[in-house]
Amino acid sequence: MNIGQAAKRSGVAAKTIRYYEEIGLIPAAGRTASGYRDYGDAEVETLKFIQKARSLGFSVHDVGDLLTLWRDRDRASADVRRIAQGHVLAVEQKIAALQAIRQTLEGLISRCHGDDRPDCPILEGLAPGCCGDTGQGL
Amino acid sequence: MNIGQAAKRSGVAAKTIRYYEEIGLIPAAGRTASGYRDYGDAEVETLKFIQKARSLGFSVHDVGDLLTLWRDRDRASADVRRIAQGHVLAVEQKIAALQAIRQTLEGLISRCHGDDRPDCPILEGLAPGCCGDTGQGL
DNA sequence: AAGGACCTTCCAGTCACCGGAAGGTCAAGG
DNA sequence: CCTTGACCTTCCGGTGACTGGAAGGTCCTT
Structure with missing residues:
Protein backbone atom coordinates (compact mmCIF):
# COMPACT_ATOMS: atom_id res chain seq x y z
CA MET A 1 0.00 0.00 0.00
CA ASN A 2 1.20 3.54 -0.60
CA ILE A 3 1.88 6.18 2.03
CA GLY A 4 -1.58 7.69 1.85
CA GLN A 5 -3.22 4.37 2.66
CA ALA A 6 -0.74 3.71 5.46
CA ALA A 7 -1.46 7.16 6.84
CA LYS A 8 -5.20 6.57 6.79
CA ARG A 9 -4.94 3.16 8.46
CA SER A 10 -2.42 4.17 11.11
CA GLY A 11 -3.69 7.63 11.91
CA VAL A 12 -0.24 9.12 11.27
CA ALA A 13 -0.09 11.83 8.59
CA ALA A 14 1.84 10.99 5.42
CA LYS A 15 4.12 13.96 6.01
CA THR A 16 4.80 12.68 9.51
CA ILE A 17 5.58 9.17 8.30
CA ARG A 18 8.20 10.60 5.94
CA TYR A 19 9.54 12.65 8.82
CA TYR A 20 9.80 9.57 11.06
CA GLU A 21 11.68 7.80 8.32
CA GLU A 22 14.01 10.76 7.87
CA ILE A 23 14.94 10.91 11.56
CA GLY A 24 15.36 7.15 11.72
CA LEU A 25 12.45 6.38 14.05
CA ILE A 26 11.24 3.86 11.49
CA PRO A 27 13.37 2.09 8.88
CA ALA A 28 13.20 3.35 5.31
CA ALA A 29 10.19 1.88 3.56
CA GLY A 30 10.51 -0.31 0.51
CA ARG A 31 9.85 1.32 -2.86
CA THR A 32 7.81 0.41 -5.87
CA ALA A 33 9.36 0.47 -9.34
CA SER A 34 8.24 4.06 -9.74
CA GLY A 35 9.73 5.20 -6.45
CA TYR A 36 6.62 5.24 -4.30
CA ARG A 37 7.03 4.10 -0.69
CA ASP A 38 5.41 0.73 -0.11
CA TYR A 39 3.95 -0.37 3.22
CA GLY A 40 2.60 -3.64 4.58
CA ASP A 41 0.47 -4.45 7.61
CA ALA A 42 3.47 -4.75 9.92
CA GLU A 43 4.57 -1.20 9.14
CA VAL A 44 1.06 0.05 9.79
CA GLU A 45 1.04 -1.72 13.17
CA THR A 46 4.30 -0.03 14.03
CA LEU A 47 2.85 3.31 13.05
CA LYS A 48 -0.19 2.68 15.22
CA PHE A 49 2.09 1.86 18.12
CA ILE A 50 3.95 5.11 17.57
CA GLN A 51 0.72 7.02 17.27
CA LYS A 52 -0.58 5.72 20.60
CA ALA A 53 2.68 6.37 22.40
CA ARG A 54 2.86 9.91 20.99
CA SER A 55 -0.75 10.57 21.98
CA LEU A 56 0.27 9.67 25.52
CA GLY A 57 2.86 12.41 25.31
CA PHE A 58 5.99 10.29 24.98
CA SER A 59 8.70 12.17 23.14
CA VAL A 60 9.81 10.81 19.80
CA HIS A 61 13.05 9.84 21.50
CA ASP A 62 11.17 7.82 24.14
CA VAL A 63 9.04 6.27 21.43
CA GLY A 64 12.26 5.12 19.80
CA ASP A 65 13.27 3.41 23.03
CA LEU A 66 9.83 1.87 23.45
CA LEU A 67 9.90 0.61 19.87
CA THR A 68 13.24 -1.07 20.48
CA LEU A 69 11.87 -2.76 23.59
CA TRP A 70 8.69 -3.66 21.74
CA ARG A 71 10.66 -5.44 19.03
CA ASP A 72 12.90 -7.18 21.54
CA ARG A 73 11.13 -10.35 22.62
CA ASP A 74 13.58 -10.72 25.52
CA ARG A 75 13.28 -7.25 27.01
CA MET B 1 22.77 50.42 31.92
CA ASN B 2 23.93 47.77 29.46
CA ILE B 3 22.07 44.66 28.46
CA GLY B 4 23.74 42.46 31.04
CA GLN B 5 22.60 44.68 33.88
CA ALA B 6 19.08 44.91 32.44
CA ALA B 7 19.03 41.13 32.16
CA LYS B 8 20.09 40.69 35.77
CA ARG B 9 17.54 43.18 37.08
CA SER B 10 14.63 41.98 34.97
CA GLY B 11 15.24 38.27 35.10
CA VAL B 12 15.16 38.08 31.29
CA ALA B 13 18.30 36.67 29.65
CA ALA B 14 20.32 39.08 27.51
CA LYS B 15 19.89 36.80 24.51
CA THR B 16 16.16 36.85 25.08
CA ILE B 17 16.04 40.64 25.34
CA ARG B 18 17.74 40.92 21.94
CA TYR B 19 15.27 38.38 20.61
CA TYR B 20 12.31 40.38 21.94
CA GLU B 21 13.71 43.47 20.27
CA GLU B 22 14.21 41.58 17.01
CA ILE B 23 10.61 40.33 16.87
CA GLY B 24 9.29 43.74 17.85
CA LEU B 25 7.89 42.83 21.26
CA ILE B 26 9.88 45.70 22.71
CA PRO B 27 11.09 48.80 20.84
CA ALA B 28 14.73 48.93 19.80
CA ALA B 29 16.85 50.09 22.70
CA GLY B 30 18.92 53.25 22.56
CA ARG B 31 22.62 52.86 21.87
CA THR B 32 25.74 54.25 23.44
CA ALA B 33 28.42 55.87 21.26
CA SER B 34 30.15 52.51 20.95
CA GLY B 35 26.99 50.71 19.88
CA TYR B 36 26.03 49.05 23.15
CA ARG B 37 22.32 48.84 23.92
CA ASP B 38 21.37 51.21 26.71
CA TYR B 39 18.51 50.61 29.13
CA GLY B 40 16.79 52.66 31.80
CA ASP B 41 14.50 51.74 34.66
CA ALA B 42 11.38 51.96 32.50
CA GLU B 43 12.71 49.34 30.10
CA VAL B 44 13.58 47.06 33.00
CA GLU B 45 10.04 47.41 34.34
CA THR B 46 8.69 46.44 30.94
CA LEU B 47 10.96 43.42 30.88
CA LYS B 48 9.79 42.40 34.35
CA PHE B 49 6.20 42.67 33.14
CA ILE B 50 7.02 40.44 30.19
CA GLN B 51 8.85 38.00 32.42
CA LYS B 52 5.87 37.62 34.74
CA ALA B 53 3.40 37.23 31.92
CA ARG B 54 5.60 34.61 30.22
CA SER B 55 6.00 32.74 33.51
CA LEU B 56 2.21 32.51 33.61
CA GLY B 57 2.36 30.80 30.25
CA PHE B 58 1.08 33.63 28.06
CA SER B 59 2.44 33.31 24.54
CA VAL B 60 4.75 36.03 23.31
CA HIS B 61 1.91 37.12 21.05
CA ASP B 62 -0.45 37.49 24.01
CA VAL B 63 2.24 39.32 25.95
CA GLY B 64 2.39 41.78 23.08
CA ASP B 65 -1.33 42.39 23.42
CA LEU B 66 -1.06 42.72 27.19
CA LEU B 67 1.81 45.18 26.81
CA THR B 68 -0.26 47.32 24.47
CA LEU B 69 -3.08 47.34 26.96
CA TRP B 70 -0.68 47.99 29.79
CA ARG B 71 0.68 51.07 28.04
CA ASP B 72 -2.80 52.30 27.12
CA ARG B 73 -4.10 54.30 30.07
CA ASP B 74 -7.57 54.23 28.57
CA ARG B 75 -7.88 50.51 27.94
C1' DA C 1 -5.39 12.76 -24.33
C1' DA C 2 -6.71 15.02 -20.33
C1' DG C 3 -7.80 15.58 -15.68
C1' DG C 4 -7.35 14.95 -10.92
C1' DA C 5 -5.57 12.58 -7.17
C1' DC C 6 -1.87 10.66 -5.84
C1' DC C 7 3.31 10.43 -5.07
C1' DT C 8 8.38 12.38 -4.88
C1' DT C 9 12.04 15.76 -3.02
C1' DC C 10 13.42 19.96 -1.08
C1' DC C 11 12.97 24.32 1.28
C1' DA C 12 10.99 27.22 4.62
C1' DG C 13 8.31 28.22 8.61
C1' DT C 14 6.44 27.37 13.28
C1' DC C 15 7.60 28.82 18.75
C1' DA C 16 10.64 30.84 21.92
C1' DC C 17 14.50 30.86 22.45
C1' DC C 18 19.93 28.94 23.28
C1' DG C 19 24.80 28.10 21.92
C1' DG C 20 28.67 29.45 19.70
C1' DA C 21 31.86 31.92 16.51
C1' DA C 22 34.14 36.12 15.12
C1' DG C 23 35.12 40.44 16.30
C1' DG C 24 34.71 45.19 18.92
C1' DT C 25 34.79 47.66 23.78
C1' DC C 26 35.77 48.64 28.45
C1' DA C 27 37.95 48.77 32.97
C1' DA C 28 41.46 47.16 36.00
C1' DG C 29 46.08 45.67 37.01
C1' DG C 30 51.08 45.31 36.04
C1' DC D 1 51.23 51.13 27.41
C1' DC D 2 49.80 46.58 27.24
C1' DT D 3 47.41 42.74 28.51
C1' DT D 4 43.71 40.21 30.38
C1' DG D 5 39.17 39.07 30.96
C1' DA D 6 34.57 40.31 31.02
C1' DC D 7 31.59 42.45 28.58
C1' DC D 8 29.19 43.78 24.14
C1' DT D 9 27.92 43.31 18.90
C1' DT D 10 26.03 40.54 14.77
C1' DC D 11 25.09 36.40 12.45
C1' DC D 12 24.26 31.53 11.84
C1' DG D 13 22.53 27.25 13.23
C1' DG D 14 20.04 24.14 16.17
C1' DT D 15 16.15 22.58 19.19
C1' DG D 16 11.15 19.34 18.78
C1' DA D 17 7.93 17.65 16.04
C1' DC D 18 6.16 18.52 12.73
C1' DT D 19 3.38 21.41 8.70
C1' DG D 20 2.86 23.98 4.34
C1' DG D 21 3.99 24.71 -0.17
C1' DA D 22 6.37 24.51 -4.68
C1' DA D 23 7.94 21.89 -8.61
C1' DG D 24 7.67 17.92 -10.83
C1' DG D 25 6.61 12.69 -11.67
C1' DT D 26 2.87 8.76 -11.56
C1' DC D 27 -1.45 6.42 -11.66
C1' DC D 28 -6.11 5.71 -12.88
C1' DT D 29 -10.27 6.90 -15.03
C1' DT D 30 -12.90 8.86 -18.50
Whole structure:
Protein backbone atom coordinates (compact mmCIF):
# COMPACT_ATOMS: atom_id res chain seq x y z
CA MET A 1 0.00 0.00 0.00
CA ASN A 2 1.20 3.54 -0.60
CA ILE A 3 1.88 6.18 2.03
CA GLY A 4 -1.58 7.69 1.85
CA GLN A 5 -3.22 4.37 2.66
CA ALA A 6 -0.74 3.71 5.46
CA ALA A 7 -1.46 7.16 6.84
CA LYS A 8 -5.20 6.57 6.79
CA ARG A 9 -4.94 3.16 8.46
CA SER A 10 -2.42 4.17 11.11
CA GLY A 11 -3.69 7.63 11.91
CA VAL A 12 -0.24 9.12 11.27
CA ALA A 13 -0.09 11.83 8.59
CA ALA A 14 1.84 10.99 5.42
CA LYS A 15 4.12 13.96 6.01
CA THR A 16 4.80 12.68 9.51
CA ILE A 17 5.58 9.17 8.30
CA ARG A 18 8.20 10.60 5.94
CA TYR A 19 9.54 12.65 8.82
CA TYR A 20 9.80 9.57 11.06
CA GLU A 21 11.68 7.80 8.32
CA GLU A 22 14.01 10.76 7.87
CA ILE A 23 14.94 10.91 11.56
CA GLY A 24 15.36 7.15 11.72
CA LEU A 25 12.45 6.38 14.05
CA ILE A 26 11.24 3.86 11.49
CA PRO A 27 13.37 2.09 8.88
CA ALA A 28 13.20 3.35 5.31
CA ALA A 29 10.19 1.88 3.56
CA GLY A 30 10.51 -0.31 0.51
CA ARG A 31 9.85 1.32 -2.86
CA THR A 32 7.81 0.41 -5.87
CA ALA A 33 9.36 0.47 -9.34
CA SER A 34 8.24 4.06 -9.74
CA GLY A 35 9.73 5.20 -6.45
CA TYR A 36 6.62 5.24 -4.30
CA ARG A 37 7.03 4.10 -0.69
CA ASP A 38 5.41 0.73 -0.11
CA TYR A 39 3.95 -0.37 3.22
CA GLY A 40 2.60 -3.64 4.58
CA ASP A 41 0.47 -4.45 7.61
CA ALA A 42 3.47 -4.75 9.92
CA GLU A 43 4.57 -1.20 9.14
CA VAL A 44 1.06 0.05 9.79
CA GLU A 45 1.04 -1.72 13.17
CA THR A 46 4.30 -0.03 14.03
CA LEU A 47 2.85 3.31 13.05
CA LYS A 48 -0.19 2.68 15.22
CA PHE A 49 2.09 1.86 18.12
CA ILE A 50 3.95 5.11 17.57
CA GLN A 51 0.72 7.02 17.27
CA LYS A 52 -0.58 5.72 20.60
CA ALA A 53 2.68 6.37 22.40
CA ARG A 54 2.86 9.91 20.99
CA SER A 55 -0.75 10.57 21.98
CA LEU A 56 0.27 9.67 25.52
CA GLY A 57 2.86 12.41 25.31
CA PHE A 58 5.99 10.29 24.98
CA SER A 59 8.70 12.17 23.14
CA VAL A 60 9.81 10.81 19.80
CA HIS A 61 13.05 9.84 21.50
CA ASP A 62 11.17 7.82 24.14
CA VAL A 63 9.04 6.27 21.43
CA GLY A 64 12.26 5.12 19.80
CA ASP A 65 13.27 3.41 23.03
CA LEU A 66 9.83 1.87 23.45
CA LEU A 67 9.90 0.61 19.87
CA THR A 68 13.24 -1.07 20.48
CA LEU A 69 11.87 -2.76 23.59
CA TRP A 70 8.69 -3.66 21.74
CA ARG A 71 10.66 -5.44 19.03
CA ASP A 72 12.90 -7.18 21.54
CA ARG A 73 11.13 -10.35 22.62
CA ASP A 74 13.58 -10.72 25.52
CA ARG A 75 13.28 -7.25 27.01
CA ALA A 76 12.73 -6.87 30.72
CA SER A 77 9.41 -5.28 31.54
CA ALA A 78 11.27 -3.22 34.14
CA ASP A 79 12.90 -1.27 31.30
CA VAL A 80 9.55 -0.32 29.86
CA ARG A 81 8.22 0.48 33.29
CA ARG A 82 11.12 2.84 33.97
CA ILE A 83 10.46 4.86 30.82
CA ALA A 84 6.74 5.04 31.55
CA GLN A 85 7.26 6.07 35.15
CA GLY A 86 9.73 8.74 34.18
CA HIS A 87 7.15 10.07 31.81
CA VAL A 88 4.42 10.03 34.44
CA LEU A 89 6.66 12.05 36.69
CA ALA A 90 7.21 14.62 33.94
CA VAL A 91 3.48 14.74 33.25
CA GLU A 92 2.73 15.26 36.93
CA GLN A 93 5.20 18.11 37.11
CA LYS A 94 3.59 19.75 34.12
CA ILE A 95 0.15 19.37 35.68
CA ALA A 96 1.35 20.92 38.92
CA ALA A 97 2.93 23.86 37.09
CA LEU A 98 -0.21 24.46 35.05
CA GLN A 99 -2.42 24.26 38.12
CA ALA A 100 -0.31 26.88 39.85
CA ILE A 101 -0.62 29.09 36.79
CA ARG A 102 -4.35 28.61 36.66
CA GLN A 103 -4.73 29.49 40.31
CA THR A 104 -2.74 32.68 39.96
CA LEU A 105 -4.66 33.70 36.85
CA GLU A 106 -8.02 32.99 38.39
CA GLY A 107 -7.07 35.03 41.44
CA LEU A 108 -6.23 37.95 39.17
CA ILE A 109 -9.32 37.53 37.01
CA SER A 110 -11.65 37.30 39.98
CA ARG A 111 -10.46 40.70 41.14
CA CYS A 112 -10.95 42.27 37.71
CA HIS A 113 -14.39 43.75 37.19
CA GLY A 114 -13.99 43.38 33.44
CA ASP A 115 -15.89 46.37 32.17
CA ASP A 116 -15.08 49.56 30.25
CA ARG A 117 -13.10 51.11 33.07
CA PRO A 118 -9.36 51.13 32.63
CA ASP A 119 -8.22 49.97 36.05
CA CYS A 120 -7.38 46.29 35.91
CA PRO A 121 -5.95 44.12 38.68
CA ILE A 122 -4.64 41.68 36.10
CA LEU A 123 -2.25 44.19 34.59
CA GLU A 124 -1.48 45.51 38.05
CA GLY A 125 -0.62 42.01 39.15
CA LEU A 126 1.73 41.65 36.22
CA ALA A 127 3.25 45.08 36.62
CA PRO A 128 6.22 45.44 38.95
CA GLY A 129 6.54 48.41 41.26
CA CYS A 130 2.81 48.93 41.13
CA CYS A 131 0.25 48.66 43.89
CA GLY A 132 2.79 47.88 46.59
CA ASP A 133 4.58 45.31 44.51
CA THR A 134 7.60 44.13 46.47
CA GLY A 135 9.38 42.75 43.48
CA GLN A 136 8.78 39.24 44.81
CA GLY A 137 6.60 38.40 41.87
CA LEU A 138 3.04 37.18 41.96
CA MET B 1 22.77 50.42 31.92
CA ASN B 2 23.93 47.77 29.46
CA ILE B 3 22.07 44.66 28.46
CA GLY B 4 23.74 42.46 31.04
CA GLN B 5 22.60 44.68 33.88
CA ALA B 6 19.08 44.91 32.44
CA ALA B 7 19.03 41.13 32.16
CA LYS B 8 20.09 40.69 35.77
CA ARG B 9 17.54 43.18 37.08
CA SER B 10 14.63 41.98 34.97
CA GLY B 11 15.24 38.27 35.10
CA VAL B 12 15.16 38.08 31.29
CA ALA B 13 18.30 36.67 29.65
CA ALA B 14 20.32 39.08 27.51
CA LYS B 15 19.89 36.80 24.51
CA THR B 16 16.16 36.85 25.08
CA ILE B 17 16.04 40.64 25.34
CA ARG B 18 17.74 40.92 21.94
CA TYR B 19 15.27 38.38 20.61
CA TYR B 20 12.31 40.38 21.94
CA GLU B 21 13.71 43.47 20.27
CA GLU B 22 14.21 41.58 17.01
CA ILE B 23 10.61 40.33 16.87
CA GLY B 24 9.29 43.74 17.85
CA LEU B 25 7.89 42.83 21.26
CA ILE B 26 9.88 45.70 22.71
CA PRO B 27 11.09 48.80 20.84
CA ALA B 28 14.73 48.93 19.80
CA ALA B 29 16.85 50.09 22.70
CA GLY B 30 18.92 53.25 22.56
CA ARG B 31 22.62 52.86 21.87
CA THR B 32 25.74 54.25 23.44
CA ALA B 33 28.42 55.87 21.26
CA SER B 34 30.15 52.51 20.95
CA GLY B 35 26.99 50.71 19.88
CA TYR B 36 26.03 49.05 23.15
CA ARG B 37 22.32 48.84 23.92
CA ASP B 38 21.37 51.21 26.71
CA TYR B 39 18.51 50.61 29.13
CA GLY B 40 16.79 52.66 31.80
CA ASP B 41 14.50 51.74 34.66
CA ALA B 42 11.38 51.96 32.50
CA GLU B 43 12.71 49.34 30.10
CA VAL B 44 13.58 47.06 33.00
CA GLU B 45 10.04 47.41 34.34
CA THR B 46 8.69 46.44 30.94
CA LEU B 47 10.96 43.42 30.88
CA LYS B 48 9.79 42.40 34.35
CA PHE B 49 6.20 42.67 33.14
CA ILE B 50 7.02 40.44 30.19
CA GLN B 51 8.85 38.00 32.42
CA LYS B 52 5.87 37.62 34.74
CA ALA B 53 3.40 37.23 31.92
CA ARG B 54 5.60 34.61 30.22
CA SER B 55 6.00 32.74 33.51
CA LEU B 56 2.21 32.51 33.61
CA GLY B 57 2.36 30.80 30.25
CA PHE B 58 1.08 33.63 28.06
CA SER B 59 2.44 33.31 24.54
CA VAL B 60 4.75 36.03 23.31
CA HIS B 61 1.91 37.12 21.05
CA ASP B 62 -0.45 37.49 24.01
CA VAL B 63 2.24 39.32 25.95
CA GLY B 64 2.39 41.78 23.08
CA ASP B 65 -1.33 42.39 23.42
CA LEU B 66 -1.06 42.72 27.19
CA LEU B 67 1.81 45.18 26.81
CA THR B 68 -0.26 47.32 24.47
CA LEU B 69 -3.08 47.34 26.96
CA TRP B 70 -0.68 47.99 29.79
CA ARG B 71 0.68 51.07 28.04
CA ASP B 72 -2.80 52.30 27.12
CA ARG B 73 -4.10 54.30 30.07
CA ASP B 74 -7.57 54.23 28.57
CA ARG B 75 -7.88 50.51 27.94
CA ALA B 76 -10.98 48.67 29.09
CA SER B 77 -10.25 46.09 31.75
CA ALA B 78 -12.61 43.80 29.87
CA ASP B 79 -10.01 43.50 27.09
CA VAL B 80 -7.40 42.31 29.53
CA ARG B 81 -9.87 39.98 31.18
CA ARG B 82 -10.74 38.38 27.85
CA ILE B 83 -7.12 37.55 27.09
CA ALA B 84 -6.58 36.16 30.57
CA GLN B 85 -9.72 34.07 30.47
CA GLY B 86 -8.87 32.68 27.07
CA HIS B 87 -5.55 31.68 28.48
CA VAL B 88 -7.11 30.05 31.54
CA LEU B 89 -9.30 28.02 29.24
CA ALA B 90 -6.28 26.83 27.28
CA VAL B 91 -4.47 26.01 30.51
CA GLU B 92 -7.45 24.04 31.77
CA GLN B 93 -7.63 22.06 28.56
CA LYS B 94 -3.96 21.23 28.83
CA ILE B 95 -4.42 20.11 32.43
CA ALA B 96 -7.34 17.89 31.48
CA ALA B 97 -5.39 16.32 28.63
CA LEU B 98 -2.41 15.67 30.86
CA GLN B 99 -4.56 14.18 33.58
CA ALA B 100 -6.11 11.78 31.10
CA ILE B 101 -2.64 10.80 29.97
CA ARG B 102 -1.49 10.28 33.52
CA GLN B 103 -4.47 8.10 34.30
CA THR B 104 -3.92 5.90 31.27
CA LEU B 105 -0.23 5.56 32.01
CA GLU B 106 -0.77 4.74 35.65
CA GLY B 107 -3.30 2.10 34.68
CA LEU B 108 -0.74 0.51 32.39
CA ILE B 109 2.07 0.81 34.90
CA SER B 110 0.03 -0.70 37.72
CA ARG B 111 -0.50 -3.82 35.65
CA CYS B 112 3.19 -4.16 34.81
CA HIS B 113 5.14 -6.24 37.29
CA GLY B 114 8.34 -4.48 36.27
CA ASP B 115 10.87 -7.26 36.65
CA ASP B 116 13.18 -9.24 34.37
CA ARG B 117 10.38 -11.03 32.60
CA PRO B 118 9.64 -9.84 29.08
CA ASP B 119 5.85 -9.69 29.19
CA CYS B 120 4.77 -6.12 29.72
CA PRO B 121 1.23 -4.75 29.81
CA ILE B 122 2.52 -1.30 28.97
CA LEU B 123 3.80 -2.35 25.57
CA GLU B 124 0.76 -4.55 25.10
CA GLY B 125 -1.43 -1.56 25.82
CA LEU B 126 0.41 0.45 23.19
CA ALA B 127 0.47 -2.34 20.65
CA PRO B 128 -2.49 -2.64 18.31
CA GLY B 129 -3.89 -6.02 17.36
CA CYS B 130 -2.44 -7.53 20.48
CA CYS B 131 -4.16 -9.09 23.47
CA GLY B 132 -7.64 -8.66 22.08
CA ASP B 133 -7.02 -5.12 20.99
CA THR B 134 -10.06 -3.89 19.08
CA GLY B 135 -8.26 -1.07 17.37
CA GLN B 136 -10.21 1.39 19.44
CA GLY B 137 -7.08 2.59 21.11
CA LEU B 138 -6.47 2.83 24.80
C1' DA C 1 -5.39 12.76 -24.33
C1' DA C 2 -6.71 15.02 -20.33
C1' DG C 3 -7.80 15.58 -15.68
C1' DG C 4 -7.35 14.95 -10.92
C1' DA C 5 -5.57 12.58 -7.17
C1' DC C 6 -1.87 10.66 -5.84
C1' DC C 7 3.31 10.43 -5.07
C1' DT C 8 8.38 12.38 -4.88
C1' DT C 9 12.04 15.76 -3.02
C1' DC C 10 13.42 19.96 -1.08
C1' DC C 11 12.97 24.32 1.28
C1' DA C 12 10.99 27.22 4.62
C1' DG C 13 8.31 28.22 8.61
C1' DT C 14 6.44 27.37 13.28
C1' DC C 15 7.60 28.82 18.75
C1' DA C 16 10.64 30.84 21.92
C1' DC C 17 14.50 30.86 22.45
C1' DC C 18 19.93 28.94 23.28
C1' DG C 19 24.80 28.10 21.92
C1' DG C 20 28.67 29.45 19.70
C1' DA C 21 31.86 31.92 16.51
C1' DA C 22 34.14 36.12 15.12
C1' DG C 23 35.12 40.44 16.30
C1' DG C 24 34.71 45.19 18.92
C1' DT C 25 34.79 47.66 23.78
C1' DC C 26 35.77 48.64 28.45
C1' DA C 27 37.95 48.77 32.97
C1' DA C 28 41.46 47.16 36.00
C1' DG C 29 46.08 45.67 37.01
C1' DG C 30 51.08 45.31 36.04
C1' DC D 1 51.23 51.13 27.41
C1' DC D 2 49.80 46.58 27.24
C1' DT D 3 47.41 42.74 28.51
C1' DT D 4 43.71 40.21 30.38
C1' DG D 5 39.17 39.07 30.96
C1' DA D 6 34.57 40.31 31.02
C1' DC D 7 31.59 42.45 28.58
C1' DC D 8 29.19 43.78 24.14
C1' DT D 9 27.92 43.31 18.90
C1' DT D 10 26.03 40.54 14.77
C1' DC D 11 25.09 36.40 12.45
C1' DC D 12 24.26 31.53 11.84
C1' DG D 13 22.53 27.25 13.23
C1' DG D 14 20.04 24.14 16.17
C1' DT D 15 16.15 22.58 19.19
C1' DG D 16 11.15 19.34 18.78
C1' DA D 17 7.93 17.65 16.04
C1' DC D 18 6.16 18.52 12.73
C1' DT D 19 3.38 21.41 8.70
C1' DG D 20 2.86 23.98 4.34
C1' DG D 21 3.99 24.71 -0.17
C1' DA D 22 6.37 24.51 -4.68
C1' DA D 23 7.94 21.89 -8.61
C1' DG D 24 7.67 17.92 -10.83
C1' DG D 25 6.61 12.69 -11.67
C1' DT D 26 2.87 8.76 -11.56
C1' DC D 27 -1.45 6.42 -11.66
C1' DC D 28 -6.11 5.71 -12.88
C1' DT D 29 -10.27 6.90 -15.03
C1' DT D 30 -12.90 8.86 -18.50
